[in-house]
Amino acid sequence: MENRIPLIAGNWKMNKTVPESIETVKTLVKLTADVQGVDMLIAPPFTSLWAVGDVLKHTKIALGAQDMFWESHGAFTGQVSADMLRSCGCSHVIIGHSERRQFFGETNQTVNKKLKAALAAGLIPIFCIGETEIERETQKTFSVLDKQLIQGVEGLILDDHHPLVIAYEPVWAIGTGKTALPEQAQEVHAYVRSLFAKVFGNSLAKKIRILYGGSVKPDNISELMGLPDVDGALVGGASLEPESFNKIIHF
């Protein structure tokens, strides 16, 4: 069994002003001071990145952004580049979150461009994939994941210096209180790892971390983390309160 360090990542989505972000993350830093053997990450909104990054300096919690644009600079009003994220202290960036796909026209092709640009700038992408409820009910889960994964990673060059994290987030489980059953999560995670192995080889597939996301809470995290191919969690709602996020980190 490969020794993958678990990663617990919090996605705050469009929540928290700058002062609220600072207060939350200061509490979280104190609560998690004893944590060892678990990587931690917070992805606040763009507006809070610099301030949160400042609090996280010299702590064990990494900083991530929730999205980025693939171009490096120029006339792209409202967009943020990978270098701008790096300059705020980000080491990671979430790419292809289902809310970006659902509300902002993200496609497997735009995800692919963003993944390439993130890796080229030295950011570690947290690449999100997942099926909708109707896709699961109509037995399309695996074909949807195939397409998202294969088209998303097309032409990527990955190695130990250019790593990628995958987050499997069934869309029907995000913010709904429904969590995938342990056997459903394990089945998909093992499938995604085998698909990844076909493209990038076994050795990288064994190293890659596959996070589960979708209504992860303090009371369901330990069961999920007990699954052999679940290497951590991408947490939305339950990452907003430092106390509940801390409980998840201490699974």
Ligand code: PEP
């Ligand atoms: C998410 O947004 O990535 C997520 C998993 O949200 P929640 O934990 O609230 O379902």
